[in-house]
Amino acid sequence: MIGINLNSDTDAPKYIWNKIYGRLTYLTPAYERVPIYLVDEATMDRIHPPERSLSMDVLKERLPGIMGRLEEEAERMREEELPRWASIIEEGLNACFTSQMSALGAYFHDFQPQPELAHDLTNILEERTKYDKALKEQIRAQHPRLPAGEVIFICPERIYRHEKPELLFQKVVIHELAHAYVGGERNEDYRRGYGRVIEESLANAVALSHFRRKETPALKAFIATQPPEYRGCYFWIDNLSTNEHLFMRYHLEHWRNRPVNLLLAKHVFRHPIFRDPDEFEFFIHKIFRRQPLSYWYFLDHWGFPREILKDALEQNYEKNNHRPLCNLISLAILQFVAEQG
Incomplete structure (x- = not known):
């Protein structure tokens, strides 16, 4: 209409x-x-x-402090104290x-x-x-x-x-x-900082993926003027194939239905074998259902302490609480944006 x-x-x-x-x-x-x-x-x-x-300026100023506090929290967790790292991320990002x-x-x-x-x-x-x-x-x-x-x-x-x-x-x-x-489906998450970061970055990435590459310079120039949560779109679509709009569909579906799968899908389909949408479709529907899968390979390089990663996954799978892992995803997106300038 x-x-x-x-x-x-x-x-x-x-x-x-x-x-x-x-x-x-x-x-x-x-x-x-x-x-x-x-x-x-x-x-x-x-x-x-x-x-x-x-605010990009405030974000760049505060991100190192947030990461430092996560390291301190990981030390506390090694002493079996009650973890509160997800609140540290939420409070830190809300201040931005x-x-x-x-x-x-x-x-x-x-x-x-x-x-x-x-x-x-x-x-x-x-x-x-x-x-x-x-x-x-x-x-x-x-x-x-x-x-x-x-x-x-x-x-x-x-x-x-x-x-x-x-x-x-x-x-x-x-x-x-x-x-x-x-x-x-994600209204409650969106009202928190992490949900806004994830969904706005995904929505911008989805929008960009619907345009031909020769059309995107003007759109990218506009995105460069937007707040960091929107500029996080490149976290999802940087250097993808010409069929990226098909792959972005999976990101939206995972955010809507099962947020824990967001990062796994992002990294898996970057592998050359999955650049063909049919191959990726097969992987998603035949193999990807065998959850839980090991996330260490996909998450280790973000620089988060292993104790925090383990706690996030345990809360997701054992307590059906995706919020801690989504806090990590939002922080990874914003770290990427800050590094890109």
Whole structure:
């Protein structure tokens, strides 16, 4: 379904929506399922107020201290004291959320606006469809709980201030569709720093993987201006094959269904034997199910103490608690971003 312009002064022509649809593969069901509305800046800020984001300068300053505290915690764990290393990571990273950003787009698994905002959005939509009964019926059929429920909002006015705005518009829409692919499965994780880092980096990587390489320079220039959690996309797609969009699907599925598999999949399919999607598909569905597998080969080189890695895996497999391991994954992503500058 083509996005509906509610009140933005900047519209996206139909051929842009056709280009988006033509790029999609596994995200097509999300595109066909989730209503997309274009709104102006004031409305976007009411829907999704400016939020805290990571500061690169603060992150670079604090990362060495976080790693140092993890080493100290590993020493404590050798003396069989109660581990608290996951809290150290969360507290350390939360202190780095000192910047603020205004949204270009926003996905909601279950949008529940305040009564005044819901009333205003309904009135805007009624005015927009006053002379187009077919459009009104189409929207009502796809979005019966309007304006509540699953929905994507895009702010074209902010997007069109950048270079190559039509390309960036497509990237923003696909980024939000990646969130829609995950759905609400990781909402609780996302509200914590580690979940935001993982999902925003994945969503940006998924979006980039839907473009041809010759189209990406302008998109990469934009990403270079984004906060670290978004720039973490290169952690997932750096030096991948031309079929990287197929591989990114597995990352999204693992984040949605079983986060412990994220890093294993990332490293396994970098091996030349898995550059063919069919080979990787076979590995995932026939061999990868034999869990738990040894993670030492895949995690040792991140520089985390062995005691902490062991505790993270034990909590995941024995207590069904993926949060500690996801804290490590988010820290690995941000270390990568900081090293890249």
